[in-house]
Amino acid sequence: MISAARDRRSALRSICGHCVGMGALLALERPSAQPAAAPAEPVLDAITLPRLARPAIDSDEGGLWALMDREEARLRRSPFVVRDAALSDYLRSIVCRLAGDHCPDVRVHVVRTPVFNASMAPNGMMQVWTGLLLRMDNEAQLATVLGHELGHYLERHSVERLRDLKSRAAFAQFLGLFGAVGSLGQLGMLAGAFAFSRDHETRADSLGIRLMQRAGYDGQQAAQVWDNLLLELQVTGGEDVGKRSPMMATHPPLASRRSALLRLAGDRSGDSGEQAYRDAMAAHRLTWLQDEVRRGQFDESLILLDRLARRAPADAGVLFARGETLRLRATGPDASRALDDLSAAAALPGVPPQAHRSLGLLHRQRGDLPAAARAFESYLSASPEAADAALIRHYLKEISP
Amino acid sequence: MMSRRLMLCLTLLLTGCASVVKVEGEQVVNQRLVVKVADAWNKLVTAGEGQPFEAWTQDGLMLDHLRFWAAIKPGQTLLVAPSVPVGAGRRAPQVPTFRAGMSADELVALFELVYAADGSLVTLGKLEPVRFAGEAAVRFEFAVARKSDGVQLQGVGWVAVHQGMLFASTFVAPRLAFFGRLLPKAEAVVATARIR
Numbered sequence: 001m002i003s004a005a006r007d008r009r010s011a012l013r014s015i016c017g018h019c020v021g022m023g024a025l026l027a028l029e030r031p032s033a034q035p036a037a038a039p040a041e042p043v044l045d046a047i048t049l050p051r052l053a054r055p056a057i058d059s060d061e062g063g064l065w066a067l068m069d070r071e072e073a074r075l076r077r078s079p080f081v082v083r084d085a086a087l088s089d090y091l092r093s094i095v096c097r098l099a100g101d102h103c104p105d106v107r108v109h110v111v112r113t114p115v116f117n118a119s120m121a122p123n124g125m126m127q128v129w130t131g132l133l134l135r136m137d138n139e140a141q142l143a144t145v146l147g148h149e150l151g152h153y154l155e156r157h158s159v160e161r162l163r164d165l166k167s168r169a170a171f172a173q174f175l176g177l178f179g180a181v182g183s184l185g186q187l188g189m190l191a192g193a194f195a196f197s198r199d200h201e202t203r204a205d206s207l208g209i210r211l212m213q214r215a216g217y218d219g220q221q222a223a224q225v226w227d228n229l230l231l232e233l234q235v236t237g238g239e240d241v242g243k244r245s246p247m248m249a250t251h252p253p254l255a256s257r258r259s260a261l262l263r264l265a266g267d268r269s270g271d272s273g274e275q276a277y278r279d280a281m282a283a284h285r286l287t288w289l290q291d292e293v294r295r296g297q298f299d300e301s302l303i304l305l306d307r308l309a310r311r312a313p314a315d316a317g318v319l320f321a322r323g324e325t326l327r328l329r330a331t332g333p334d335a336s337r338a339l340d341d342l343s344a345a346a347a348l349p350g351v352p353p354q355a356h357r358s359l360g361l362l363h364r365q366r367g368d369l370p371a372a373a374r375a376f377e378s379y380l381s382a383s384p385e386a387a388d389a390a391l392i393r394h395y396l397k398e399i400s401p
Numbered sequence: 402m403m404s405r406r407l408m409l410c411l412t413l414l415l416t417g418c419a420s421v422v423k424v425e426g427e428q429v430v431n432q433r434l435v436v437k438v439a440d441a442w443n444k445l446v447t448a449g450e451g452q453p454f455e456a457w458t459q460d461g462l463m464l465d466h467l468r469f470w471a472a473i474k475p476g477q478t479l480l481v482a483p484s485v486p487v488g489a490g491r492r493a494p495q496v497p498t499f500r501a502g503m504s505a506d507e508l509v510a511l512f513e514l515v516y517a518a519d520g521s522l523v524t525l526g527k528l529e530p531v532r533f534a535g536e537a538a539v540r541f542e543f544a545v546a547r548k549s550d551g552v553q554l555q556g557v558g559w560v561a562v563h564q565g566m567l568f569a570s571t572f573v574a575p576r577l578a579f580f581g582r583l584l585p586k587a588e589a590v591v592a593t594a595r596i597r
Contacts, residue, residue, distance in 0.1 A: 078551040079522070113548070115520070235492065330507075387526050390528065391529060
């Protein structure tokens with residue numbers, strides 16, 4: 001009974017659309033009557049549409065809206081929602097910049113889950129997962145994703161998807177898959193099972209680019225979003241993950257999407273909004289980095305953390321997260337590399353206290369007891385009420401002469 | 402109590418190849434970890450390989466569970482992830498794996514990963530050195546926000562290494578009402594643990 005209810009809720013959540021994220025990436029690789037690199041249809045009409053009215057409750061679309069309203073009520077109570085007015089206001093300002101007149105109809109919920117994903121329900125409920133926010137380099141990249149989601153909303157793709165699902169066995173297959181969570185690839189497979197059609201994704205890409213350029217963003221950043229994600233997906237999906245879908249085993253090239261995005265963006269310049277984005281995420285970045293480490297997919301995380309460290313080599317939080325990931329993976333030269341990262345982090349302003357603890361544990365493991373004691377003392381000094389203080393004091397007692 | 406047990410059995414039987422048996426008296430996990438049971442617990446028995454831990458419950462596995470890992474060797478995983486097709490050039494996701502020489506905090510981190518593997522949020526609480534199954538061990542507290550339904554769970558665990566093998570137990574239940582009510586029963590079982 002409980003399990004059935006959980007599956008039902010999972011399915012409803014998925015109707016909200018595991019859209020941008022691995023799902024979108026993989027869904028785009030599905031076979032289609034359209035060639036992969038086909039130019040998008042004109043999308044100006046959707047941009048100039050008047051605000052969407054609530055459909056009649058006795059229509060299938062009205063029923064879908066009602067379901068999504070209930071899901072949104074549940075989401076508002078969820079412990080996974082990040083309740084930070086400043087962050088919500090920032091995301092809302094980007095949505096409004098993109099959506100124009102539709103701004104009052106869209107509600108953005110930040111969901112604390114360390115995976116690249118965003119979705120848009122037909123009733124205007126948008127979800128952005130923290131794993132996606134951690135992976136964006138700037139505001140223009142986030143606008144790419146939000147614009148894409150708004151594209152689905154404006155063209156009411158969810159309704160078409162619902163009608164399509166009713167006539168397919170994919171729904172049962174999807175329910176059977178739910179629960180297989182872990183790597184980006186697995187989540188992508190789940191998302192792909194219930195994703196928008198390839199044609200919808202292409203149209204949402206086109207509309208998203210138009211929206212972000214109308215708002216003054218650099219459209220070239222759109223392709224970078226997918227380039228970055230692809231590097232992570234290749235860890236478990238193999239080098240040619242972009243050429244095939246695990247669900248459909250088809251082989252159209254991902255490169256066509258990238259080139260289509262670049263072609264749509266053209267030469268028009270725009271804002272990247274890097275500093276504004278960094279400032280807006282600063283209060284949460286360390287938490288999200290720690291969530292990434294706790295995902296336990298160390299190889300994938302290191303691809304991300306290497307990229308973040310290249311962009312911000314003096315970011316103590318990133319160095320701590322990479323050092324911690326290497327320390328926990330502990331294969332080959334990981335311990336030595338972890339020591340380098342954690343030592344560098346410990347010398348930077350704004351170092352998380354936990355970096356000293358991890359450094360102490362590494363020194364202790366390597367037999368450098370004086371260095372371990374110094375690091376443990378730094379940790380306890382910075383965080384005397386830490387949950388693991390008793391254990392660290394126990395270590396200190398063990399290694400004290 | 403009878404109807405609750407019947408409901409538990411039906412749920413498990415309908416959702417997979419599993420059965421539930423009542424456990425009482427002295428129990429041996431993986432032929433190495435012995436515990437004595439004062440209150441009756443329900444044990445999940447799965448067909449085939451199943452998970453590398455034994456799972457017991459009072460009110461149903463969606464509500465509470467007491468897990469035991471016994472004699473886990475280096476290289477063994479603490480969790481079996483749902484199988485996914487892994488073709489040429491692809492790799493399965495990483496799963497929390499016990500390694501030789503792991504420190505107490507690394508052992509605790511393994512369990513953090515076990516409970517976060519389904520996308521749940523895990524927050525570690527108090528860690529302290531204790532004895533478990535007659536060995537020097539670490540006791541750890543943690544909170545879990547379960548991804549599937551948003552239920553807030555509270556957990557406690559004990560982990561020790563004996564002759565290079567991992568022995569551990571965790572107890573998890575909803576923070577509201579269940580954890581406080583059932584924890585003494587779980588602790589009573591864990592307190593009797595010994596390695597043979």
